[in-house]
Amino acid sequence: MTAHTKGSGTTWVGRSLRRVEDPALVTGQGRFTADLPAVHWVRFVRSSVAAGTIGSITAPDGAGIVTAADLKSLKPIRPMLSKFNYVAVGQPILADGVVRFTGEAIAAVYARGKDEAEDIAELIEVEIAETSPLIDAIDALADGAPLVHAEATGNVIVEGRIVTPGFDEVWKTAHTIIRVDGRSRRQNATPMEARAGHAAFDASTGRVTLTCTTQMPHLTRTAVCDIIGMPESDLRVVAPDVGGGFGQKMSLAPEYVLLVWLARKLRSSVAWTEDRRENLIASFHSRDQHVELEGAFDKGGKLLALRGDIVANVGAYSCFPTTSGVEPLMALAELPGPYDVRAYHCRSRGVLTHTCPMAPYRGVSRPVITFVLERLMDKAAAFFAIEPTELRRRNLIDTFPYTSATGLVFDDGSYKATMEMAIAAIDLRSFRKQQQTARENGRYLGIGFATFSERTGYGTPAFAARGMAISPGFETVHLSIDPSGFVEARIGSSPHGQGLRTSLAQIIADEIGIDPEFIKVVHGDTDRSPYGWGTFASRSLVLSGGASLIAAQKIRAKLVKMAGHMLEAAPEDITLQAGSAHVIGTDRSITIATLVRAAYHQVHIFNGEIEPGMTETGTYDPSGTFSNACHVALVEVDIDTGRVEMKKFLVAEDAGLIINPMIADGQVHGGVAQGIGNALLEEIIYDETGNILSSTLADFLPPTSREIPEIELHHIETLTGNSITKAKGLGEGGAIGAPAAVISAINDALSPFGVSIDEMPATPQRIRAALRSSGKLPSHGRFA
Template identity: 40%
Template sequence: MTPSHSIPAPDPAPDAARTEPWVGASVGRREDPRLLTGRGRFTDDIQLPGMLHAQFVRSTVASGTVTALDLSAVREVPGVVAAFTAAGLALGDITARLGRPLSEFVPTDMPVLAGDRVRYVGEPLAVVVARDPYAAEDGLEAARVTYETRTPVTSEAQALAPGAPLVHDGAGANTLLDVSMFATEGIDEIFAGAEHVVRVETRTGRQNALPLETRGVVAGWDDREEQLLLRMSSQVPHQVRTVAARCLGLDERAVRVVVPDMGGGFGLKCVVGREEIAVGAAALRLGRTVKWTEDRKDALTASFLAREQHYDVRAAFDGDGRVLGLDAAVVCDMGAYSCYPFTAGIEPLMASAEMPGVYKVPAYRVRARAVTTNKAPTAPYRGVSRPQYVMVMERLFERAARELGMDAVEVRRRNLITEFPYTGVNNITYDPGSYRESLDLCERVLRDEGWYARRDAAADEGRHLGIGYSCFNERTGYGSAAFAQRKMEVVPGFDIAEARMDTSGALTVTTGTMSHGQSHETTMAQIAADALGLDLAKVRVHQGDTDRVAYGWGTFASRSIAIGGSAVRLAAGKLGEKLRLIAAAHWDTAPEKVELGRGAVRRREDGATLSYEEIADLAYLRAHLLPPAIEPGLSATATFDVLNDGTFSNAAHGVVVELHEGTGQVEILRYVCVEDCGVAINPQVVEGQCRGGIAQGIAGALFERITYDEQGEPSATGFMDYKVPTAHEIPDITVHHLETPCAFTGTGAKGTGEGGTIGAPAAVLNAVNDALRPTGVELDDTPIRPETVASALEHAS
């Protein structure tokens, strides 16, 4: 039976007998009944009368000047309604800036549609609008574009070479960011006098965040509201509204962004894209609703990418395995343009600021650069440089342990931060965590399960088993202060929430965060329900509508529960205070003599209660009975920001792998994660975040990579070339929880969205190197290629 889209499933009956708090309970996700029965509504599900469909004419060369762009034949294709170039839509550029001198940072203008200059294969040149998607595709085939090609820049080495071709003529060089930071006085002498100096040079492959749902938008003008309505898949609807209004020359009020259900984002959708704005402009010109859904080829080749980074790092150790200093050089290939609002500095600045991580590093120096190349631009992707620099740090400890003849886990223990708060050499103060406890438990689980004995027995049988670990922290809840340290012109940070109760005592909560799979409808409701003593069934959460939500920065950087959840808690608490005031006025008693209970306010002296429905009746329907000092209605708004360095979740990962001769296949036999995200609002949701993140981390360690040939042509245009792990390659993952409550957030929770992805590449790589130990081969790059493993095993046999 086909489920109805017009009749919502009822909420479960209120649990009047429940006395346990909602926070900390693994209640079922409230989103699941809708999503699992086909009643979810994603951007591509939207079908409207008279709706047109758009696709983009894209550059077929990586670098060149457009000498002719002829769309006349396109407009003659049956079903095509219109075709627009950049000149035809007259749009402003998207420009992201840092407040740094030009010697450190060079901004780049990203046109919504390229004009006479193209900078990567897949760059949008024109938009074709047709009556159906097939006619739009046919229209693309009729476009005629000629180029005067230029030599493309396709690698870091080429970008930095003297006399290299320029991706942006006005930039003067291909370096968009070049900063040196934390140069501890005397660091050269520390390295010169150290008993041991180890070096790791590593490169990581360019990846696609690969959400299940590609980008898409349905754009149309609302005559009644005099607004351009953009229904789209975005993690940052308010930022899209701001940029779209500026590019289109509209008042911000005249743009409304609404996000329906979203099938993943992982950072790819936390920046402002070009195509959505171009479709909005086409809808305005035509006075018709226009829809664009990104196909998978465009998503792989022309959407935002990430992760292509190069690290050259030295660490100095004393004879007991303690770190004396860290000296790092970081180069990130950021593609053709800076993304909005984070800029090309997002990856190198993250790596520079946070590389010391969970370890006590007394001396530190780093130089970080972002280079521009003729590739699709880079956006944040789950973890943002932390999977890379954690991998570097963990490789340094493994290499130091081998040179010192020590156990690598013990070397880590000697260097882990154990006393809090701890202010590092990077000028960041770490709040309390369980760094040592996480590693100890992770190792104990693998030892108790007998994996060390199995590894040794396998070696006697000629098999190749290895055990690897990673330790890391994840700064979450970045507030305005943390983002301001990067000197961002647009400074994210705070969040706004509203709690509003109706006459039935039901609560509606709005939040500026944006769920793309993280279960906000459940976890935010748990927070609000606890704050007011409500049953979960009485709470509804709304997000992703720029007219309904006052303002919000969206969801990225594991900020939603840490900051958004804290704002929800504050708003619900303020509403609770008003409930108490109204009840106290009704009883003609002092507010301190009443308290919130289970769906009611209770008078302490005799236990009398006034239900929330009765209070709402007073607030709305009999407001004349309220004292003049109490305004009618039941609503409260609150903001929350983290004004210090943020809060740090932490984890340890342990992995057991087996390497197969002949094929070089890396099979993961066991995966253990010990995580600490403070108070877990919903432990089941936390585990889901860990498992999903680990799957993406494994993908980066073993499978996913986009390369480019000398002409700037991307190698991966489909899943035959872009290797994505299936359920067969992802092992069962055991998650153990530790809990160090955060003192800076309203709920004691820290973020947990990115930790799995951060720790997995390092743990997998270390396990592979442990299995390769008899061969003398050590690998430092990801993804790990099967042919490399097979060659090492073959030459050792």
């Protein structure tokens, strides 16, 4: 790994501090939901078919069982949008009368032991009269297709359209039209820790504490209480250590509603831990899209107009709170990516099928639309017989601020600069020579570039524009220093492994002049942390960092005022550093701990000019900022087997001010690894009956260390005025650019055969099928 990140010059920001989260985790001292003891253990009885009508449910005598008949007082999960022809369909907590996907929970069994609950669940008999399922979104759109929900005409649950003024006139001026029919197969986020929930009833207060693997503790509490009809004050939600979320743990799981309801019914504690098969068949899926994209180019290779048609398979229900619009609407808004194109025409639909519901997964739609858009650029470069990087050079945005064809405002970025940095670092000219030599010897090397923008750190205005009934966005931080001089930051965001506690401590430490080791960040507990929206969408550092900075600035102002009083100096002559307040140009100082103690114990000495104590609040709700990057993949394809070997991966990234380079690099590394899995390996496969064929990790293949090559990182720091910390988000970027770069590299390697791989994952089977259909395989090949 090579990291070229310039430090900020401040005391703590810009330094690669070790993550404070890690010692407990690597020594086995982490706190996870599944570690909690419970009186009752729950197992769910799940549908073995994709579509049908429930006839009867039969349980052994004396079994503890809950069915939909017991939950008539509960509301369904029904997320809302007020725009884009959205159809609000409800999801029952347990299947009520019909089943709509394989793995849907039909009943819940509870017993005093895990094994006992498992045994009873296996004895439950469910009669289902099967009906014909819809598995693919294109089939669901066909005339006469059965309806997944009666209220959704044509199985379309959400539809967005955009046509810029004068589009047709621009389209007619094109020198050539390039087309891509892209396909992204279904995925599962596959976090290391699957979902788990533990609900404990407190008889003395009537409250329930729900400990669960969620990315959004506060909204989970609100949603569960709304559905059950209980006061939020009666429910505490705790997210302890979370072994990966990636968006799958952002949406409300109906299982958690059942656990809280059952804990109240039994006046006891109940727990459920999802096994890997449940996670693969019944936990939110993602990325299942068809994208038809056409680009109109002038004779110089300038992209004049884009026309797209996006069909997103959203599964059987709409996820809460983002709704089923999250993937198709993000694709609609951000499809033009980092390219300067003013004419745009697109339709994007979310389509219901008898498959597991979809939810956000790291990058949401952007890995798909980036993959298809970059295929378009590669195909256009081939048409014009120029280097793919040259075509991108002619089309990348280079003037800022830039307003996209969909109205998004791009703040300062470095789209061309990151690409040029990547070209130089990979030594493209030298690679082309190496590639030619390899081909002469029967080896097929390829290089792929992906340039993209990543919308990050956006607040309520962006979510409100989608018409969401619940518009996430702002973040709040309560910052306090106790009489002993230790700092506590209570945050609404809920980190799950990305090092946020460390990064926030660095921001706060610089502002109030103390060491980060004296700062504790508290999160993931609705009793302790302010109402916030959790962790998702490359937002936590920007939003929580901004709120932390605002609160710290207020603390700083109070400390400076107090120090001026006690040191008999003007506030503008006071500086805070190394744990003390100093009078500039003198040897007079006072420790911050002494100042804080005075705020609690001697507040009278400030003559009423200082409020008692040392607690301040910061709330931040920005418009958002755009990170950008260029990814480069080097691969070798074995044409006999279709195997792809990753030789090297390079990233040139611009995420504004880097708060902690080590954490930033780790985020990119993890995202790239997931992106490589997306490009080459991971696929949830349904058969024609709606049964999942990839229900174990022997069939659904996440990448391992053997598939991940050396990753070389380079950073540019374009400071933005759209973030008060000058930082941009980068949590999703690695996963956004990597699939496009890998598949571009595969197509570059296979260019002598005239094939085009426009589907991901690009499995050996798909590569071999494309090669066989080309008719250009050498006759001496082992499998020609």
